[in-house]
Amino acid sequence: MTDHQPEDRPNDRPPAGPPSVLVIGAGIAGLAAARALRDLGHPVTVVEARDRVGGRIWTDHDGVDLGAHWIHGTDGNPITELVESLELPYGYVGGDSAYTGGFDRLRLIGPDGRALGHALKNRMLELADGVLHELEQRADLARKRELPDISLADAVNEIIASGDFSDEDERGIRYHLNVILREDVAEDAGKLSHKFWEDGYLVYGYGDSVLRDGYQSVVEALADGLDVRLEHVVTRVERGGAGEPVRVATDHGDFLADKVLVTLPLGVLKSGAVTFGPALPEAKRAAVARLGFGTLNKIALHYREPFWPADQYVFGYLCREADRYPTVVISMWKSHGRATLVLLLGASLGRELETWSDDEVAAYTTTVVQDMFGPDTPTPTHITRTAWSADPFARGSYACIGVDGSPRDLQTLGEPVGENLFFAGEATNSHHWGCVHSAYESGLREAARISGNTALYKPPTAEISRRQRRDIDRMKRFAGMRMGHLSEAELADRVACLKTSVDPYGVRVFEPLVGTELDTLASMFDEVGFAPGDVLCREDAAAHGIYLISAGEVSVDFGGIYEHAVLSAGALLGGHDLFFNARTSTVTAVGEVRAFFLDHYRYKTFLYAFPDVMMLMITNLVARWEQLESALGTVALPGAQRLHGSGPQ
Structure with missing residues (x-):
């Protein structure tokens, strides 16, 4: 590497050589x-x-x-391949980018200075999962229907306002949102697209790694x-x-x-x-x-020796208001053998940090460290911090x-x-x-x-998007939580109903499912009740979920396309409607009806997690089309003559 060489001339090259x-x-x-x-x-x-x-x-x-x-997503990542080819040491720390080190191993400190117990920690995550599920379901519909974009903050606030959350619950939800958005995406939700904030973002294998020498x-x-x-x-x-x-x-x-x-x-x-x-x-x-350009700033606190649990990599900070304090503190003792704590402050909080005096930074970090580890913590030998948005050669951290x-x-x-x-x-x-x-x-x-030279670059071959991975993780946690709350008899009742269910065309959609996949899907349905005359769905509304009738009868008006039908227990409605922009028929409860309901977004996530089941659903759908074609006879599809014309019409 050289610098300060003569620069007032073009790059020299042989007349027929490659371009400079x-x-x-x-x-x-x-x-x-x-x-x-x-x-x-x-x-x-x-x-x-x-x-x-x-x-x-x-x-x-x-x-x-x-x-x-970090190397985000170690397995299959080209940076992993690069550092291995350069023979640079690195170490695996786990996690999934947002929850560095992994949420399961996160030591989350509450307002009383104690680590949250497993049950309370998981309850917070379940509440946040519910909000994020609704957030992504709404975004999915907005993309399909080409609705105007709104900010992620507006969507989040609508969801939280419609829920019955205590102050403590909302604080826990917003903590998780800050981990995912403020400290990972590095921007405030008010500046992010609800429809596209992580649309199509591909990820490599699970788990982050760090470079031993930086x-x-x-x-x-x-x-x-x-x-x-x-x-x-x-x-x-x-x-x-x-x-x-x-x-x-x-x-x-x-x-x-x-x-x-x-x-x-x-x-x-x-x-x-x-x-x-x-x-x-x-x-x-x-x-x-x-495009937006977020900011993620860091404060590094350097000590002579660690006074915190030496085997802990990441500490979660839930001691005070989430919007004013960091969500996580990283211990470099675990990863690098250095007695250093690193605070992450993203988005507007990170930008505000850049305006603080050194004394204000010292007071702020003292509060954080003492909240987590007690009033007798030592003073750091020195403090370093970043100011990426004020840096004229960066103006922020990343897009x-x-x-x-x-x-x-x-x-x-x-x-x-x-x-x-x-x-x-x-x-x-x-x-x-x-x-x-x-x-x-x-x-x-x-x-x-x-x-x-096309051999230099091949587009990423990652098999899953970040949204799908997070959705699958949430779906598995949701199913695990449901199975933990359902009695053995309740789950068996759901499984039996699902196993014998029949759609209006006589197809037993879920009959081939067995074992874990059947139990998982059965646990995910919500149980709902309807009084006589209640409308489950109306004609020509956008299809949004699956109804499985477990008791009672429903009347289905197909709008004149098929004959009116009355369906009883075991009837399945909407099982294939997620594969296209389907519209509903009018379905009305004839008497008292008990049903199980699963929204299409969560059902789609289940199919992502069990691709063999997805192929089965598609196979059944094709079989249903073939049956319909056989019943109708051989007829030309609308517009089929265009295939025999002289060109595009």
């Missing part, structure tokens, strides 16, 4: 791209505004990662041997005409290159500190405006999906402009954003695009 490339930014995206392009023979120069490489990766002299901290060891290894010009602040990027080089203006003079890769943080692009000539396309500027934004904006941000201006960074990765692997992948993606 200038990379703006020595974060992991820029370094990954530069290294890959250099290895292919491209003359590459990297300009970096800071006096160090890494960007938002920053391991200080105490060994604390003040920026990026993330700085990764970027320094990547930068080794590259031409990196430190302390070069870029002010303008100008594209010339066809065949002309791109000119990049810095406070140390101009650079010329055939192609330029911009890896500036989204916060810097939002600030307008770097201008483009001609201006970036309107679509890209609109994407920059719609998020703002209200009216979507992951498509990330994709738009990553698209090249012409044939010589390219963009990379975590905010350009629509597969996942806000992580080191997001940025790293984007750098390889653009190196492949610039060089034409």
Whole structure:
């Protein structure tokens, strides 16, 4: 790695050699791209505004990662593969990004300074799960029906206002929401899209890991041997005409290159500190405006020796008002053998931290530590803290999906402009954003695009989205909680009803289910009652769940499509309606009716968790269509003649 070399000349290359490339930014995206392009023979120069490489990766002299901290989703993660290839030591700490280290192992401290018992801790999680389930169910409907977007905060407040929660219950719910949003997404719920805040976000295998020598060891290894010009602040990027080089203006003079890769943080692009000539396309500027850029700040408290439980990695803080205090405190003794506690403060609380004096920070952290470990805790030897939103070369921590934004904006941000201006960074990765692997992948993606060598980058092959994984986890906890509350006789009654159920077309949908999958599904249904004349659902309303009649009779009016029917115990309605935008018929209770109900969102999550069952449901659905086709005879489908025309109609 070199710096302060002559910069008032274009990159030299043989006349017929690969095009020269200038990379703006020595974060992991820029370094990954530069290294890959250099290895292919491209003359590459990297300009970096800071006096160090890494960007938002920053391991200080105490060994604390003040920026990026974890490998999120260790198994299958390209960062795991990278650090192993570089022979850098790392250690597995578990968890799932939001609940670093894992919720089960989280020592959650309550207002009395004591750790919450297992039952109370799980009750809080169950309440939060219920709110999050409703939140995601509403978002799913909003996406399907193309409803206007609202903020995540508005949706959360509506759900909480409609529930009968005590103050203590609401405090526990908001604690969990802060863990997931404020300290993971790094932004306030009022600034996040309800419909798309994590839509399509792919995750790798379970469990986080940490770098023993800090993330700085990764970027320094990547930068080794590259031409990196430190302390070069870029002010303008100008594209010339066809065949002309791109000119990049810095406070140390101009650079010329055939192609330029911009890896500036989204916060810097939002600030307008770097201008483009001609201006970036309107679509890209609109994407920059719609996307959010959150802040996650840290306070590191350094001690001579640990005075807290040495085998505990993460402490949860529920001692005071959740919106004013951190949700978690990390112990670096467990992971690195350092007597350091790290507080995470995200979103507006993190930004407010940047305005506090050193005395205010000391008083604040003393309160937190004494609440958790008692009044006799020692004073730290020193305190360090971050200020990412005030940092002119970051303006925040990482991207998020703002209200009216979507992951498509990330994709738009990553698209090249012409044939010589390219963009990379975590905010350009629509597969996942806000992580080191997001940025790293984007750098390889653009190196492949610039060089034409497609072997450099393959899109992520993660098999599940973050939303699906969280939904499945919540579903399994919900089913476990239900089975714990149902008596053996009650569960057996549900299983028998489900096993023998028949839909209106004579299909025994759940007959093939056995064992755990049948017990799990049966436990998830809510039991509801209806008086004579009550309407279970009305004609042409959007289908939203499954009704399983366990006692009594219901009248079904198919709106003239089929004959009116009266169905008795064992009737199943809506079992396949989640596979398309189905509408309901009018279903009315004939007498007293007892039924089991399961909303489609939770049912869909069950099918994600048991893919063999999903295939069975789809097979049954196809069989039902075939039966219907046989009954109707061979007829042309509406619009089928178009297939034989001369082209699109």
